[in-house]
Each structure stands twice: as C-alpha cells, then as structure tokens.
Amino acid sequence: MRILVLSDIHSNLDALEGCLEAAGPHEVVVNLGDIVGYGACPNEVIERSRSLGEYFVRGNHDKAAGGLMDLRDFNPMAGLAALWTREQLTPENLEWLRALPQGPIQIPGASDVQFVHGSPIDEDEYVVTIHDALEPLAVHSVPITFFGHTHLQGAFSFNTTVGDTYRPPYRTVAKSETAEFPLRKGVHYLINPGSVGQPRDGDWRAAFATFDTESRIVTFRRTPYNLKNSQDRILAANLPQRLATRLAAGR
Numbered sequence: 191m192r193i194l195v196l197s198d199i200h201s202n203l204d205a206l207e208g209c210l211e212a213a214g215p216h217e218v219v220v221n222l223g224d225i226v227g228y229g230a231c232p233n234e235v236i237e238r239s240r241s242l243g244e245y246f247v248r249g250n251h252d253k254a255a256g257g258l259m260d261l262r263d264f265n266p267m268a269g270l271a272a273l274w275t276r277e278q279l280t281p282e283n284l285e286w287l288r289a290l291p292q293g294p295i296q297i298p299g300a301s302d303v304q305f306v307h308g309s310p311i312d313e314d315e316y317v318v319t320i321h322d323a324l325e326p327l328a329v330h331s332v333p334i335t336f337f338g339h340t341h342l343q344g345a346f347s348f349n350t351t352v353g354d355t356y357r358p359p360y361r362t363v364a365k366s367e368t369a370e371f372p373l374r375k376g377v378h379y380l381i382n383p384g385s386v387g388q389p390r391d392g393d394w395r396a397a398f399a400t401f402d403t404e405s406r407i408v409t410f411r412r413t414p415y416n417l418k419n420s421q422d423r424i425l426a427a428n429l430p431q432r433l434a435t436r437l438a439a440g441r
C-alpha cells in the first residue's frame with residue numbers, strides 16, 4: 191500500500207493541486223491537519239481534501255478556526271487569519287472542521303504506523319529537534335509516526351540508544367525533486383512530510399511525502415506550484431501582506 195501523507199496545507203489550494211499532480215500513484219491519503227489558516231482558500235481546500243479520502247487528524251489552526259481553541263494562544267497574524275477563516279467557512283465545512291479527530295490515528299493495513307499533528311504525546315507540541323523527539327520515540331510502542339505542525343520536512347530516528355536526524359538532500363530550488371529514505375527494522379521513527387501550503391525550511395516548494403508499506407521506503411517530495419496565484423489570492427482577500435511574501439521565502 192502506498193500512502194500519500196499531506197500536512198499543513200493551510201488553505202493554499204494552488205500548493206495542494208501542485209502536490210497532487212506530482213504525487214504519483216497511491217492507494218490512501220492521510221492528512222495530518224492544519225488544513226486551514228493563513229491562506230485564502232479554506233472552503234476549496236477542505237472540499238478538495240475531503241474528496242481525497244477519509245483519514246484526518248486536526249491541527250491547532252483547524253481548532254482555532256473552528257472556535258475550539260482560545261485565540262490568545264496565537265500570534266496576532268495567525269489569530270487574524272483564524273477569525274477571517276471562520277467567517278469564510280460554509281456552515282457544513284465549519285461543522286466538519288470542528289468534528290475532526292485528535293491524533294494519534296491509525297489506518298487499516300498499517301498497524302505499525304500512526305499519524306498525529308504535533309507529537310504522539312501532545313497534539314499541540316512542536317517536535318523541532320532530536321531532543322524534542324527522543325521522548326515520543328522512546329515511549330511509544332508504534333514504531334513509525336508521521337507528524338506535522340513544525341512545517342519542517344525530515345525525520346528523527348531512535349535505535350535503543352542512538353538518536354539521529356535526517357533532512358532530504360535536495361539539489362535544486364525550483365524543480366520537482368524526491369529523496370528516498372528507507373526505514374530499518376527495530377528503529378523508531380518520527381517522520382514529517384513538511385508543509386504543503388506554508389513551508390518554513392527555507393524552500394518555497396510545496397512539501398509532502400509518500401510511504402510504501404511493502405518496500406518500507408518513505409519518499410520525501412518537493413514540487414513547485416503556482417506561487418503567484420496563491421499570493422494574489424491572499425492579497426485580494428485583504429489578509430496580511432506578510433502571509434503572501436513569506437511563501438516565496440519558505441519561512
């Protein structure tokens with residue numbers, strides 16, 4: 191089974207379409223949350239995401255836009271975008287967003303894999319460094335965890351005593367690229383597909399990943415998308431200009 195893992199789309203329809211064009215064959219789609227927030231196409235992204243499959247976990251921006259979280263925990267720009275998103279959502283999409291499950295979730299046919307937004311211990315925790323990753327890697331019985339939230343593509347691994355960090359070694363800045371990361375038996379992994387709609391690792395290309403449960407290979411992917419269109423939509427919606435400019439910098 192080939193699983194397409196999408197995370198942190200953040201209402202960026204152009205980036206989502208770019209990923210789907212570049213994704214190649216897959217049987218299942220899992221969405222790690224932050225479907226909305228920051229970008230200008232919340233309804234379109236929700237509807238497109240729902241058309242892809244049924245496996246979702248909620249992100250903090252989904253909770254914020256759905257009114258399930260105190261916006262005082264957000265920076266002003268994120269809070270403003272959450273309020274704007276809530277006003278835009280159709281009643282059906284708002285209800286759907288509010289009903290999204292908290293991770294971890296698992297899917298049929300992949301008993302050694304789980305999916306979360308932040309970490310398996312806390313859905314809102316940021317796993318940025320190997321230090322952050324060690325506790326969830328060590329305590330959890332499910333060996334492979336896909337997570338999002340940080341918008342940083344890569345993987346952490348833990349093999350009884352040794353922790354390691356992997357970042358995909360891309361060679362270009364504007365082409366579609368892949369990086370294969372084979373998983374080893376007996377090793378625990380925390381794997382971040384990166385952010386579809388608002389990457390923060392200095393690479394503007396939309397980020398996502400696929401996992402083949404038979405070959406045990408994670409393929410990290412980056413793909414260019416119609417960035418200008420996405421920026422124009424943000425500006426036309428009167429969202430903060432910085433939300434458009436940061437997309438070009440991947441920050």
Ligand SMILES: [Fe+2]
Nearest residue numbers: 198224249339
């Ligand atoms: Fe996010």
